[in-house]
Amino acid sequence: MKIAGTASIGQPPERVFAALTDPAVLARTLPGCLSLQQIGPDAYKMVITAGVASIKGSYLGQVEISNRVEPSSFTMRAAGSGAPGTIQAEIQIKLVSDGEGTLLSYDADAAVGGVIAGVGQRVLSGVAKKTAGEFFKAMDRYLSGDFTSASPIADSAISAGPSMQHLSTPAPSQRLSSVQQNGSYFSLISGAGIALVGVIVGWLISR
């Protein structure tokens, strides 16, 4: 399915480009990001939690950035998997100067498989767009000096080393009461929504 949209960020394209390709920034601005680990140049592994209404869960994602043309465009390839589903996506990001700020446009081509595809394409794309919007807003706030993290645990989540740090509790403001998930993933219902950073989501459908 195709998902496209735009966002306005109040910083010049150079700053936005740098931020989008900086793992430290991503860990702070991706809603639901539990951990992020660099595994190579322009390649990252992350654990992100996501949920909307009766659909919730977490997933393991991998992201690669390529076709860098500073400061105007890059391609992000992402793959994510959670218990009942997988996503592969390729997103083109373009940045254009817009007065003092940047007009960002994204164009994603995604394939969704597994049980998560069962919620219907429009639910998936609707959630994805909503999440993208939240991510870009968080990015905008961060770049203007508001370092409140959008993700549950920011600083300690970032590691450049080979091991991943798992965090035992989410930030209280992010936690909702519902279903606990078995297995090694946390399940949170994040009111802040879902991250779409080229990686769409693997939902665990709650039972």
Added chain:
Amino acid sequence: MTTRTFGEPVLRREDPRLVVGKGRYLDDLGHGSYEAAFLRSPHASARIVDIDVSAAIGMPGLIGIYTYDDLDGRVAEPLPLLIPHPNLTGGRTGYPLAKEFVRHVGESIVMVVAENRYLAEDAVGMIEVLYEPLPPVVGIAAALAGDRLVHADVPENIAAHMVQEVGDARAAIASSKNQLSLDLHIERSASTPLEGKGVYAIWDSDSGEMRLWSSTQTSTGVRAAVAAKLDLPLQKVECTAPDVGGGFGVKIVHPWPEEILIPWAARLLNHPVKWTEDRREHFISSAHERTQLHHVEVGFDDSGRILGLDVSFSHDNGAYTNYGIIVPIITSTQLLGPYKPVTYRVEFKSLYTNTVLVTPYRGAGRPQGVFAMERTMDAIADFLGITRDKVRSTNFIRPEDMPYDHQLIFQDGRPLIYDSGDYPASLEMLKQMIDWDGFKEFQHEARKSGRQVGIGIACYVEGTGVGPYEGGFVQVETSGRVNVSTGLTSQGQGHQTAFAQIVAEELGVPIEDVFVTTGDTRRFAYAVGTFASRAAVMSGNAIALAARNVRSKALRIAGDALECDPRDLEIIDGSIQVKGDPTHSIQLKTIAVLSNPLRYAFDESTKAATQFATGDTSKPPIPDGEEPGLESRDYFSPMQSTFASGMHAAIVETDPDTAEIKILKYVVVHDCGRLINPMIVEGQIHGGVAQGVGGALYERMEYDEGGQLLNASFMDFLMPYATEVPFIETGHLETLSPLNPLGIKGAGEAGVIPGSALIASAIEDAEGFQIRKMPISPSELWQLRIDHQSGLIPSLKAKEIQV
């Protein structure tokens, strides 16, 4: 002696369960399943520009939201066009969820699945669809005008154009001494059973099997459609029709979008899913029927004998032709009724409009045809100054003419040949029952006291028991229980009783031991469905044949056991005995044991069938060509339909001041051959008559010019209550059908067929001017009176009809 059951008014075996609220209708099933709700088009014609579900995503209990883009494989293809026909050159069907265009108010666009129906509807309410409304085509005139199209690729909105003729009717009319022409109009109504549609599906991912229930008239049809659309082997799909709260034709259409989407969702989500229709949904997304405009030209001699009949009509088939052109074909052929015009020409155009699709509703095109024919008969009678019964009997096919070949093709693709019927005798009985000859005096007396009364008459012939076939399975268990099954379905026709009566009689067992299952593909997989007044004829005969096979096998085995000739044996109350010698007997259930040679005995009775108990080692335990068990499966597939007939008469009173119409007396004479259960047949007639009265005086679908259905509720679509249906007197004639072993004909639709023709005839008689459009309300009658007074409508020639 065995209690006779065939032909007896045996009380229904279905009732004890139903009257205590233990029926299992579709919505009673599926506790705990997800439920679906649909977003349906609010426009009669529009292009879908965008569907925005973002506001619905966060709704509590939401499981999924689906549009056409989510459909895959064959589910994304158009719905099947069930009955193709060479003349249906412009046949079109829709998609389970609208792809780009919607063509009637009510067409399904989005399916929402949620934890329950309340939550699903909440989510539907949050979905925003952006439409580009298009100018709709509503009504036959607009369709014929052709300047706007329902389907861009169907010119002039003509789905089909068909002509059938016998002889040169136009020439015959031109050269007749007398000619008349009539324009007639019947408005749209619908089946409106008290229970709407519903579907419940369970997907078993371990075995890859779909278990499906639908409130349908054809579980075998739904099964086949679902298997095809979901790309499953037929063996992996089973469909059951549970208790069904009425069908009347609307539930023979299949697959409804929901019948595909609900199992599709169940498989996608790996969770049971259910949907039941609410009343508004039924009005705007099921099916309607009846709208036709007829133009009749007739030529006749001075005795009223029709020498040429030329009928051309326009049929409104709604937005899609899922059921093909069966309805107008039935109109074309059944219009002839019990008459034999010398030449006949019938032409119809089946037209698209941006309204709900049109598929058979009890009568299925016959009411319209009968209206045309019977209004013509009355008009001829009036023109010549002869009585209305006389003009009809002049044109009757006589018993000695049978079988009578009309030289037309009927709705089953087979020749329209009436096999039997005695129309003169029916008319005589009818006249007696309504006191036809005494009416003139009654009318005269009534006039003296300021009352306006009129008498009407209408006749029809109904092709019943249409093929291709039905099957029956009869099995005697070792307990003595007799299992019977057939693949077609039940919606209140008493099949569990009537079919049990057949078997009880054929096999000589108590009816309490006979248990009938219908409409379950697990129990009988080869079937067509319940429609066209065919269940008794088709399944009744198939079951009788199967029962006879069982009987003859039982007698053969009993003959061996009792060491006598099977021809000397009879079966009474489950006991096979030598005729006249009850001491020399063996139980039918023992024969069931003996018919299945066993290695293992699991109770006392089965011991008798084990290897060391049975003696004869000179032949194999199961001889060549035989099967174990006392059971048989047989089929009935007739060469053609068998033709039932009937005549109705009624006396109505119209109020001189308020134009209110009241039915004072209603008489039915009915001939459907042998009756299995007269009580059940009468019940069918009563129900049909009520629908006929409804169609004559109350029921019409009100579409405005924007294609909006203005009366999509029971408050505004008027169905008759007990106070609107008169007391119905019924007389029966039985001319046996020569076309099936039981000699029966169908009865299901009979009651409704002549309703509009009859009431129009009676009102005309009361008022003294032509009635050409039905239904008629008091205010419409009032307006006609004014038009008549001002000369817009001619008086009948004979102001006081000679009776």
Added chain:
Amino acid sequence: MSESLFEVQVMVNGLLRSGQVPARRLLSDFLRHDLELTGTHVGCEHGVCGACTILLNGKAVRSCLLFAVSVDGQEIVTVEGLVNQDGSLGSVQQAFQDSHGLQCGFCTPGFITTISAFLDENPDPTVDEAREAIAGNLCRCTGYQNIIKSVMRAAEIRRATDFSGSGIVTA
């Protein structure tokens, strides 16, 4: 954010039943889906067809037009509750069997409760009164002929069995 739930306690067919329901839950849905008494049927949900008729404190009412929360503390009898103490068919139920008063059976529970309440007040109706009594319930199958007969037959059965009570049994 899901809806608030309210505790409802109702006597149904002689038994105390309870549930937690949203304010907007129709009584018909509460009976059918929360209490799993599926004998009461829903034909239109706008109060016209009468298939959902139940007896509320002895009066025939349309359960599709009531919210479950509004009958808290009341007494309801559904068609299931009209069987006799010994499990045999109640007078109206038996009458429907005897008179072939039903075909598909979907409208039948609504007629049975309506007629039961009617005969409690009018044990000896004329045919016209019987017709009037059932003139608020729709049936598409029977043409009403045999339903009217069922009313008369039920009156007859009640007279014959020296009927006194309302026949409510624990379901």
